[in-house]
Amino acid sequence: MEELIKKAQEGDKEAFTDLILQFKDDLYKIAKSRLKEDEDVYDAIQETIMIAFQSISKLKQIKSFKAWLIKILINESNNIYRKKKKIISLNELEQEEGIKDTKIEYAETKLDFNFFCNNLKYEDRIIVLLYYMEQFTDAEIGKILNIKENTVKTKRTRAKQEIKNKMKGT
Amino acid sequence: MDNLDKKIYQEINTNIEIPTMLETKIKEVLNNNNIENKKSYKPWTKIATTACATVIMTAGIVYAGATVYEKIWKEPTKIIGIVSDNITEEDLKGTISEIEAKDKADEILRKFGYTNEKIKTMRLEKDGDDIVWHIETNNKLSVSFDAKGGEGLCLFSDDILFKDIHNYRTTREEAEKTARKLCEKYGYNIDAYNYVETYFNMDTEEESYIWYVNFSKKPDNLVDRYNQISIAFVPEIDELRYFIVTEGKYENNPIYITEEQAKETALTEEQKTNINYKIKETNAELGIAAMNTDAYARTIDYQQYCKQSKMDYLEKNYVVYHTDERIRKVWKVTIEYDIPMEEIFLEDSFNMNDLGYTYYIDATTGEVIGGESPEINIKAEYKNGNLVEIPTEEK
Incomplete structure (x- = not known):
């Protein structure tokens, strides 16, 4: 993984894509815990990939790559969740007990x-x-x-x- | 680690199917393949759906001196299950034609300087009761606007995210200036929008390369988010990420209901939920809000309201209500309950909806015209073995 991250930091898109694929299940589950529709989950993951690829050269600690990636994903998932939230829509209420x-x-x-x-x-x-x-x-x-x-x-x-x-x- | 921990570790990863489409979606991002813009931003303010079939006509009126104000809240229509997004013949009434829509799209692209863009796809979409034209171009630009001729606009550029933009920087002050300059460049007079919010895409200003500025109108010192211009851009090169114009018909209704009257109405309404906790506090402030059926749904059947907030609640069983679209001056009355920390954090039966609620009380007629879940954040920590709330200042 370290090798892939270093390549990605040098701009290697294929390496970065391979890296993301290693975490695809985790990314899906994290986004899905926030977003009901798979289309929104895909949007959140795609946005995360774009942002992460552009910022990966700034990542100082390679070992915290996963946590860093998930943080971006959680932000993007929340953005999509908020943008889709309608005032009157009952199915957009927060998850409750x-x-x-x-x-x-x-x-x-x-x-x-x-x-x-x-x-x-x-x-x-x-x-x-x-x-x-x-x-x-x-x-x-x-x-x-x-x-x-x-x-x-x-x-x-x-x-x-x-x-x-x-x-x-x- | 106890037995429960072990059980969670063993089972948490089970019973979730990862769609096969996911891998395709990941691979296409950095291959410069076209990504269908699925964003559903709403530039117009029709947040409440239209055309309530009146079940009971309210004949009530409100007197204010010599002027008579008719009550505005009508019994909403009830629908079971999610409303279809198929466009009907009725929906198409009053919409502009495809040719007119193409002309409008071309005009917008020219106005924003996208002279090399070619329209690739055009389609009508239903968004609640709104009908919009959604256009996509050859370079991943998307434009949406009201199909019935409103001035709302939603322009998105995904292409910018593929460019090498992460080194561009600015400050908060400069971002606002740039946003103003861009709005004027695109022909929007920002003078009337005197409430400004600025934020950025990364954790800190210093790291950020996409900036977001919202300009809202502020009639009588009340922020009107239904009349807003939102712009996101990359600084230094001043390229757009998005540009959204929201135009709502704020009625600027007069205030005839006092704060105390509004609170009393809200408290009376809240009693219908039969939440048995003691009330901690009730606060009210004036605001601008769109009529909705959230408060109505909550008080008419609180159990159902809570049930359908669950992620796996079957859509066919949703109970949805429709109301008219009205943007009004309201008293936002927030009722907060006094609940022991242990009950919030440790009790099985505790329902987060019980924390409290915000009612919209119409400032002219005094009716309950909507509501929302308030932002009540409670944080606690263990001190000397007891769970205590962290005071607000430390949050």
Whole structure:
């Protein structure tokens, strides 16, 4: 990967594209956690690619490439989300806690991507995805989301408790 | 790491299908292939959809001295499921022809200095109840405008992103000057737009190479975002990323309702949600807002309102309401609930909608004409084992 980044920093588009392809699944999931429509997800990723390619020569720490890329993607996803938000449109409301009307035992609930999208609000969801799926530290997540590390810890604690309670179906 | 952590680690990556199209979309970006501009910016202010079929005619009137003001809120039409974006015969009434649209597009391209652009595609699109002409050129320029002759405009240049632009810099002060200069160059008198917001594309000014400036009108010192010119450009070369003109019909209605009356109306309305928390505070300020059905939907069926905010809620089950398009002076009354930190952060049953709500109370008639979810940010941290709210100053 380091080799590809260096080539990309010298303007090699093919190298940069290969680099992005290595992260395509992660980029898709991160954008999808914010944007419902795949077309918007593609837009967010394409915008991210263009911006990242133009700025990659400025990237000082190669090892933080992924975090840097995801940060741009989160910003672009938020931009698209905000631009599409309509005042009266009910389907553009923020993700909220759902109403559970069935009881499910702890061990049976699948904590897959859809579970988090359906049961956590975006602020908590993105932290869970970045922590468990992308395995960033709280400090790294704080930098990506421009929030304090302590805030990340608090939200992660809350999210985990929420997950636990959702699974119990109370 | 406890059992829950292990379970999350094991399962979080499951059950998500990555579309095969994704790889194609990634590969085409830097290959200078054409990217279809899917952006759906709305230059005109028809945020609320049109043509409510009145179910109940409200015959109420408001007296203000010797002048009688008729109530403006009508019972909205209810629709189950998402409204189709197919263009009907009814939609086409009053739209300009394709030839007229092409002439208008050519004129816009000339006005903005894109003399070498050739129109590649033209199509009518439906955006809520608005009908727009959407044009794309051979060099990834897109232009959208109201198909019924309004002055709204949306011009986007994707081509600029393929150029070597990341070294161009400016300052906030200079960005505003450049934006003004460009607006005048394109024939827009900025004098009437006296509220300015400036931002940039990267984390800091020093790193940024695309700047965004919004000019809004400000009648009676109220920011009118429905009458706005937004410009995004690359400094030093002064090339556009986008240019958006939004023109709404702000009614500039008089104020006959006091702040206290507005608050009382909002509080009465909010009681219908049966949210049982104690109210922390109620604030009101004058503003300009477009009529919408958000508050109506919230109070008529709060459970449904919360349910359909979920990402996977089936579109066929959405309950949507339509109302007239009116941009009015309103009291924006924000009700915020007093909720213990532990309940917000640790309770399963807590619903973020319960944090509070902002109602639009018409400044003339005193009716509830819309609303929005307010920006209520609550941050907390653990101190000495207890969850405490971080005071506003530290946020």
